Amino acid sequence: MKCQQAEPILGRFLDRDLPAGRFAAVGEHVRTCERCAARVDELQWVVAQLKAQPHPKAPSELAARLHLRLAAEPVPARKPVFDIPRSLLNWPSLGLGAAVAAALMFVVLRSSQPSVGIQVAAVPVDRNVGVQIAFGVDRDVKDVTFDIKLSDGLRFVDAKGQPVNTQEVSWKGELMRGKTVVPVTVRGIRPGKWDILAIVRKNQMARATQIIVPVQGDTSSVLPGGEG
Amino acid sequence: MASSPEQLELIRRARNGDKAAFETLVAPILDRLFGLAVQLMRNHDDAADVVQEALVKVYRSLGSFRGDADFFIWVSRIVRNTVLDELKRAVRRHEEPTETLPESLDRSLEGKAEQEELQHIVQDCIGQLSVKLREPLVMYDIEGYAYEEISRILELNLGTVKSRLNRAREALRQKLIGQRHRLAGWIEIPDGGVGRSGGGKVSNEVPTS
Numbered sequence: 001m002k003c004q005q006a007e008p009i010l011g012r013f014l015d016r017d018l019p020a021g022r023f024a025a026v027g028e029h030v031r032t033c034e035r036c037a038a039r040v041d042e043l044q045w046v047v048a049q050l051k052a053q054p055h056p057k058a059p060s061e062l063a064a065r066l067h068l069r070l071a072a073e074p075v076p077a078r079k080p081v082f083d084i085p086r087s088l089l090n091w092p093s094l095g096l097g098a099a100v101a102a103a104l105m106f107v108v109l110r111s112s113q114p115s116v117g118i119q120v121a122a123v124p125v126d127r128n129v130g131v132q133i134a135f136g137v138d139r140d141v142k143d144v145t146f147d148i149k150l151s152d153g154l155r156f157v158d159a160k161g162q163p164v165n166t167q168e169v170s171w172k173g174e175l176m177r178g179k180t181v182v183p184v185t186v187r188g189i190r191p192g193k194w195d196i197l198a199i200v201r202k203n204q205m206a207r208a209t210q211i212i213v214p215v216q217g218d219t220s221s222v223l224p225g226g227e228g
Numbered sequence: 229m230a231s232s233p234e235q236l237e238l239i240r241r242a243r244n245g246d247k248a249a250f251e252t253l254v255a256p257i258l259d260r261l262f263g264l265a266v267q268l269m270r271n272h273d274d275a276a277d278v279v280q281e282a283l284v285k286v287y288r289s290l291g292s293f294r295g296d297a298d299f300f301i302w303v304s305r306i307v308r309n310t311v312l313d314e315l316k317r318a319v320r321r322h323e324e325p326t327e328t329l330p331e332s333l334d335r336s337l338e339g340k341a342e343q344e345e346l347q348h349i350v351q352d353c354i355g356q357l358s359v360k361l362r363e364p365l366v367m368y369d370i371e372g373y374a375y376e377e378i379s380r381i382l383e384l385n386l387g388t389v390k391s392r393l394n395r396a397r398e399a400l401r402q403k404l405i406g407q408r409h410r411l412a413g414w415i416e417i418p419d420g421g422v423g424r425s426g427g428g429k430v431s432n433e434v435p436t437s
Contacts, residue, residue, distance in 0.1 A: 008391075008394060009394070010394075011390075011393060011394035011397050011398070012390060012394065017375075017390070039401075042401050042405075043397055043398075043401060046397055046400055046401050046404060047369055047397065049346065049347075049350045050350070050354075050365070050369035050370050050400075051369060051370070052347075053267075053347060053350065053351070053370045054347065055259070055263050055370075055371075056259075056262065056263055056266050056272065057259050057262070058258045058259050058261070058262035058276070058279070059262075059272070059276055061276075062258065062262065062276050062279060062280060063251070063255065063258065065276075065280050066251065066254075066280050066283055066284075067247075067251060069280060069284050070247045070250065070251070070284070070287060071247070073247070073284065073287055073288065074245075075243075075244065075245035076242070076243055076245070076287060076288055076289070076290040076291050077288070077291050176291070
């Protein structure tokens, strides 16, 4: 082993964090190379000084200050406990002058009620629209799969408010008791009545709700392939 | 490592607004969180402010805490992000950190002027490192976080954590060499370096992993 191969891993050699073969090779090199041996000594000294640094304790008044701050805090908000793709959580895109609609889907996994279609206000073609999809359950439910599917005339939009070709997203997470709201922004790329299908699954159980989005506009403004 | 059943119960109560449960939850980790903030910020008062602010954020965010995650790691990440935000604000305000670390010297070291002076010098040099290098160094070598914990807090892969730690130690070594005039007189300094000369005193025992 040469110095230039050994030097970048001398720290890991010190920590004994190398595979046995490499550790032995570095050790052999250090035994025969005065320069690297000195470097190991120095690093060992540096690490010893770091480990000897004082560990300050939190000042006693910190707990008291925290207590006072918390006194003014309301009950923590219940938030979605899942990783929805960040690109879809893009409320800023509403700043493009989009119409805002809200649809609430209450999901009771144990019920056998049929799916319900909810129609939101009509939006112009080529405009973004924010839709709030609310998942409501009467108890915490773990290991849930969420699916949101768009029909042909709708597209999800990216963080810059531009439509992307994705028409279906799926993720796993959990639902906490009460209502969990997922804001989703979509764009109508063709006139028509399109729908957002939101499905939540747990084992063999599933509930789907359809949100109908009427998109208005003349056919000359249709964006080919949903891009633009 | 996931949170313990006791922690999960306290989290459940805190989520429902039980602030005493939240305070009980964070009390055992307050010193470690403060230590991390002090080492990154180089100032006791700022560190206390940041930890307090971060814990309020933690309380507000309890609804989004995953039960299968490690509560301490999650909180450490929030403290670290709050520190970074504060450091950025300080840069915008053109503030220089005020060195206050010697205030915290362990009682057993009081009166040991040489030891204090050495700690001063090491702290000075740590303070000159970029935050990117300082983070893994103080977390691993001073605060005792494991590689995996650092990886999750900094959201970096293990290889990057180890590589940055190596670079940080090397950078610190170089800076201490630059301070050899301050080290002279109480510690032997071989030509071109700090510490004792002698030749790689790492045990030859081969690691099993």
